[in-house]
Amino acid sequence: MDLVYTPEQQDFRAEVRAWMEANVPKEPLVTLEREDGYHQHVEWERKLASGNWGMVTWPEAYGGRGLDLIQWLIFEEEYYRAGAPLRVNQNGIFLLGPTVMEFGTDEQKARFLTPMAKGEVIWAQAWSEPNAGSDMAAITSKAIRDGDHYVITGQKTWSSRASFADWGFGLFRTDPESKRHKGLSFILFDLNAPGVTRRPIRQLHGDPGFAELFFDEVRVPVENRIAGEGEGWNVAMATAGFERGLMLRSPARFQAAAERLVKLFRQHEAKTAPAAREQVMQAWMDAQAYAYNTYAVASKIMAGGHIGAEASLNKIFWSELDRAAHRTAMQLLGASAELRHLDGGALNMWLEGYIFSLSGPIYAGSNEIQRNIIAERLLGLPR
């Protein structure tokens, strides 16, 4: 164990910091859940790509920098320190990207990864269906082979970014006779293809952050399938592993929130409830603990290890700490908490953040499902 950054790592930090300081928009962007904000965030992705910061861990051949996970953590720290915008291509770069790298053909890597890193194609994830939420193996949307195409029919829902995004990746039943985890395939599709209808859904905050997708005989070339026909479940589980495991939520995000919370507390100190002080400290402690743990997991992976069911521990920890930190902020704000804009007209980011934090324990596998996984796979309790 050596908890000191090397001179190279410090230089790297300085390089990221300088670029962020020069390029991060001075004014906050409009929320990416709205069409105007979405396009602002796409512009930002392209700006990042112009500095070659799209996805630093990816190989240079696909628009990355070939850096390691510690450097990724440093990048993320500087990213959040600078208050840079949220990543509208989150689903692409953190979920689909690693999946294509692991399971895709060379042709697929070239076709999908580079435009993703450049922010040219924004991706939506389309797994959930009205009757397949936590129970994802209940998926019924079909992709039936017809020559060198699949013909997709069915419905997906809760697809983040799909109101405005370019492409989607989803799980479809390629064997119509199959049941549960078998007979599913992982297929990428153009959201503008004929037969795809998007119905934006307003989220808790009122903006269309996700969408329902209807597929009416949508023709998708077979070469858009990742890995073998019928192997979709395993590919999706690997993707879910990336999502829960390491990259979905970098610790810097919560450290930044804890830092802001401490500042908020100092402003409101005179009129806070006795418990608030402790909750603020807990937010700092938990954000730090999450950071140490992430550095530990990153170090382990770099040393050749991998992350398994432990990913479920992470998902519970960050989503619950995030909700608690934002709840604390809401309580510190008192009667102002409900105002959508605070003094000077700025958006009440604590309220927006609290609303979003309520979804953390639901998406990416609900925390109840994660607790089942921990109990059954880590502790070996009977199903």
Place this chain on the structure above:
Amino acid sequence: MDFTITEDQATLTQGVRDYLAGVHTPELLRALDASDSRRSDAVWQGLTEMGLPGLLVPEAQDGLGLSLLDAVLIAAELGRAGVAEPLADTALVAAPLLAKAGGQDALLAAIAAGKAKVALQHPVNPWVADLDGASHILSVKDEALLLADHGGTAELLDSVDPLRRLYAPVAPTGTEVGSADTLLDHAALIASAQLVGIADAMLEQATDYAKNRSQFGQPIGSFQAIKHHLATAVVKIEFAKPVIQRAAVALQKNAASASVHVSHAKIAAADAAWAMSETAIQTHGAMGYTYEVDLHFWMKRAWALSSAWGDRAFHLARIDAAVIGGALPIGPGHSFA
């Protein structure tokens, strides 16, 4: 930057775990509980033969010269096995302090040989553990840490933990070997590490029980309420561990921020162990409420160590001063500040 333990550290830890699992069994705990002294020369002898008292004694005094990171890994194993002998206090707290102070070669060599035991007295605790049987005592006067020889008997206080031996504090005396704070930080760090080991032991007991006890025709561990209670406890335990390791590294390096990280470790570990103790008793049902089931040894140690070496209020106050007070840089990029 590398947040992993080495293969040597993993091997040593596993070796200690295996050794203790073989000799330091629940039967032994019950036998100690039935004995007058609650201590066993044979156990101490065995720990000495394993080389454990000398882990942090410098190599020049026949120790292994290991670091506080090794110490927290071993302390967790002592907690897991419910070790009652004052090994942690002497070998994992006093030895590194004395090595740092310098000029204590003879005592360090005696510690490594298993011949000296050092009791730790600090105003933060209203008691001294294992004063009887100690050959030396570290105590605090006006912020200074004093070392003195010790002999004779003292007044025994009654702890809920049947294997703890607590005594009323004595008048501090001796030669100065450091500061009161360093004793507190080292001891709080080692208590934290023991606490996660204790929590792991309770988790294992509760999990085993949940697999084997049946009601309604099925193992109670198949009920989701039990699963989720246990899973929640695992999250707390696993996220306390890196905090402890990070604090150990900070203290080893005498980082200015070390005491904040120790306090964080103590709170995280105590919260995890305390929550685990309640989950474990709930999982056991009435069995957990008996003196016959092993669980109580660990549960009571968890209560004791949670408030020893600074209770929650004490450690929160130190975090408060640093984090809300503003002395510690916080936010992204300051993970290792």
